[in-house]
Amino acid sequence: MGRKRILNVSRRQVIRGLLATSAFGLTAKLGTACSPSGTGGTDAAAEGGASGSGDPLTIGFIYVGPKDDYGYNQAHAEGAAGMAAKFNWVKLVEEANVPETTAVAESMRSMIDIDGAKAIFPTSFGYFDPHILKLAEEYPDVQFFHAGGLYQEGKTPKNIGSYFGYIDEAQYVAGIVAALTSKSGKLGFVAAKPIPQVLRNVNSYTLGARSVRPDATTQVLFTGNWAEPIKEAEATNSMVDQGIDVVTCHVDSPKVVMETAERRGIFCTGYHANQAALAPKGYLTGAEWDWTNIYSKIAEDIYAGKSLQDGTIDHILRGGLKDGFCKVSDYGPAVSAEAKAAADAAKATLMDGSLVIYSGEVKDNKGGVVVGANEKLEQKDPKLEQMDYLVEGVIGSVGG
Structure with a gap:
């Protein structure tokens, strides 16, 4: 470099x-x-x-x-x-x-x-x-x-x-796969900065996971910058030590997170591009740009x-998915038939518009209501591009 x-x-x-x-x-x-x-x-x-x-x-x-x-x-x-x-x-x-x-x-x-x-x-x-x-x-x-x-x-x-x-649609699907593959129900998310696009991915991943496993949690750790390989490795190792068995990320290069997860023997879901080659045993799927x-x-x-x-x-x-802006990575060898079916079903409803990810009631992880019971935030709603919270089920804070 x-x-x-x-x-x-x-x-x-x-x-x-x-x-x-x-x-x-x-x-x-x-x-x-x-x-x-x-x-x-x-x-x-x-x-x-x-x-x-x-x-x-x-x-x-x-x-x-x-x-x-x-x-x-x-x-x-x-x-x-x-x-x-x-x-x-x-x-x-x-x-x-x-x-x-x-x-x-x-x-x-x-x-x-x-x-x-x-x-x-x-x-x-x-x-x-x-x-x-x-x-x-x-x-x-x-x-x-x-x-x-x-x-x-x-x-x-x-x-x-x-x-x-709207790559958070693919993250929602990946969250379903992660939750149905995880034995502990504990997921991890290594993130760069708490800006709206990143928070939206963390939250959608968690909402997808909890749609099939309500007790699932996502531990999020912010590194503070887009490329911090040492911090990314440390965050991933810390998560594994806490019993988290599926990790994902939103950093510029997921390479370190994927390779660390594979080396530690846990599962991972990717981001940006296909990282299956980096984790041939543990790669489940991912959210890719197109x-x-x-x-x-x-x-x-x-x-x-x-x-x-x-x-x-x-x-x-x-x-989003329907418009060809993003796609879901091919499923890895560890993904069960049940997880594939649930993920495919969610993907189909996201593409036909019948599934709205931010459909009330949605609470943040402090207990406050961020989407009302009768409220639906469609993908183009400007509120989503101003997101400044973490949803219920996410362990962590926007401050770090």
Whole structure:
């Protein structure tokens, strides 16, 4: 990781020099972290196209970690590669291991000024404020799409879009599998930060588990950051020592949690991407992103001349299992026929809309009512994107 970061900084320094001398033509061959993907014939323009220009569309992707982390960054990178492979008019540029600092602003400027990117996908949560907000004002003709950022009409620049999936639906299903596999009824959740998207996953996982096993509990431990491998290992080991026999997580790379669980002889459910290879005995299932679908749709819209600026591309894009934003991992060898049947049934009702996860009465883990007895919070309800509580059955607190 250190080596890649040095390469990234070196490339930015070279680019600044090239900008000063106007030697733009050389930059296409510089560096490895932000080079065209080479997939799907992306260097060649399609004949015609809906826009009629026939010119390639350059799209940039920025990741906070490595593209092979078995987690958040890999899921986005696989989605970008899948999109680029579908369209020979897409030119994909990428940069990995970019921290949530002014470094991401430099990366975005590089992609726009040097590579000619017309759309940028800075994928990490911390890129949004202030970096994307600032760059969007500097480059009003470029479209910025952020995973999870909250677009506010009249406040957020119109060339910013927010996209995210209701992956808590897949977490709900995984919670059912976990509860029906666990012998103790004690589940564990290693989480990064207590932000709404993370809390929603913890809560949905627990609600899924308790829908089939009302006495099930979920111990949650927050590490404080997206990538804290030592703390993630310590949290997992601590959970095992407490008698927890199924763990999951919401961190950038679930690799450490999955491998630690397998080494300690307990079960696990994954997140972001498929981690079955990391825990061949104990991997039960997981909640995976399927970003290829949404990235392909956005690319097609831009190529057809649509934009965030004129409102022909929605500023807020959301979807769940039914919409192909996410999926449930294949079941592992330890999953019983009973657990598979219960999970499949829940998945079917989530997809047809008859199951609403946050349907009252729902209490928090302090005894307060957070969803009234006659209340249903559908997936698009803004209250869910402002979640600041843990539901009944979760052991832990938002404060740590």
